[in-house]
Amino acid sequence: MKIDLTDTTASKINKALVEGRRAIGTPAVGMVLTMVIVTDEENAYDALKAAGEASHEHPSRTLVVIKRHARLRDRTTSRLDAEVRVGSEAGAGETVVLRTYGEVSDHADSVVLPLLLPDAPVVVWWPVDAPEAPAKDPLGVLAQRRITDLYAVDNPLEVLDARARTYAPGDTDLAWTRLTPWRSMLAAALDQARVKVTSAAVEAEADNPSAELLARWLEARLHVKVDRVVSDGPVVTAVRLGTDEGDIVIDRPEGPLATLTLPGQPPRTLALKVRPTSELIAEELRRLDADEMYAVALTGEAPKENA
Known part of the structure; x- marks a missing residue:
């Protein structure tokens, strides 16, 4: 009506x-x-x-x-x-x-x-x-x-x-909400690998804000310098975390599927689609308190209590 x-x-x-x-x-x-x-x-x-x-x-x-x-x-x-x-x-x-x-x-x-x-x-x-x-x-x-x-x-x-x-x-x-699947997969990968990250790189199209936020978040959480690598896109295409035992890699050059590679394990295919705006808004409405991790990514500084 x-x-x-x-x-x-x-x-x-x-x-x-x-x-x-x-x-x-x-x-x-x-x-x-x-x-x-x-x-x-x-x-x-x-x-x-x-x-x-x-x-x-x-x-x-x-x-x-x-x-x-x-x-x-x-x-x-x-x-x-x-x-x-x-x-x-x-x-x-x-x-x-x-x-x-x-x-x-x-x-x-x-x-x-x-x-x-x-x-x-x-x-x-x-x-x-x-x-x-x-x-x-x-x-x-x-x-x-x-x-x-x-x-x-x-x-x-x-x-x-x-x-x-x-x-x-x-x-x-x-731009931060779009990263939720990437952050979840990276956290799960580090839980499985249990290794110390010594280097990192985020690959994305030029001037992509999600890639910059992801790089700042990784720097604050892992305490390593993160290289920004320009790729053909679209959006974020890969994250590479270097360790003494080999690289942890999430690679999504195009399409809804990504490949996860962990040291000493065979590659796995994971769903990592580009989500529509409606899903992003719905995610943001699930919690209405302050998003501390967004503040970390925005400023590039770790939370004081966890630093």
């Missing part, structure tokens, strides 16, 4: 949500969080699709904030339009698409605040055009977790360094 509201207010949107739930007989009590997506018109569809698929695991109220530019003659016009979706139109929750014009765009937090689910955590996701300091952004201040994506910027390694300077607990990035 869709309800379109033109030149509206937050109170009218809340009323439309209640009316929509009554019409389809769906309560709001099953929703566990509020997800706020801040994006542009071009990327709104893909972001909404990913959030909708993730909502089947994490039923949520999704608020999509799209800041629109009024025509030149109407540049002083301040307006809020909304599209309320409930039922099958909104996945396993409910969705409100907010299009702001004029002065309202500069105060989107005042529109979003009355629409947050009471006593439920808030997650803000910027698929593109994330602020330099997400934790200080007016919408970021409302959230327990703030999700950005270094794959959406032109100079990811420069932005990565800037994020390290402005990091606050609760920040995370999908």
Whole structure:
């Protein structure tokens, strides 16, 4: 069910949500969080699709904030339009698409605040055009977790360094989330091999932010210098850990399969696919506390208690 509201207010949107739930007989009590997506018109569809698929695991109220530019003659016009979706139109929750014009765009937090689910955590996701300091952004201040994506910027390694300077607990990035299968496999490989790592290398396409985060994480955890090796890609293609007994290698030149090689053991084939955005978002929503390992990867420094 869709309800379109033109030149509206937050109170009218809340009323439309209640009316929509009554019409389809769906309560709001099953929703566990509020997800706020801040994006542009071009990327709104893909972001909404990913959030909708993730909502089947994490039923949520999704608020999509799209800041629109009024025509030149109407540049002083301040307006809020909304599209309320409930039922099958909104996945396993409910969705409100907010299009702001004029002065309202500069105060989107005042529109979003009355629409947050009471006593439920808030997650803000910027698929593109994330602020330099997400934790200080007016919408970021409302959230327990703030999700950005270094794959959406032109100079990811420069932005990565800037994020390290402005990091606050609760920040995370999908470039880090994409590494979860790699980190799990590397940890499992080291548990099996039980050897001391003396050198390391990460192979990836040039300027890949996930590869840089992985290299910094390995440096902090293994206390060795990690070489950055440029490959043809796509994304991260291999990790090589040197030991006195031979190399530990995870190699994925292309496709969904990788080869794991351990000293003294035959190579094994493992599943290591490139995951869609919906799976990345669903993973991030499973835990809403601060991601300490992301902070380690971002800054390249080991946690004080484990250093």
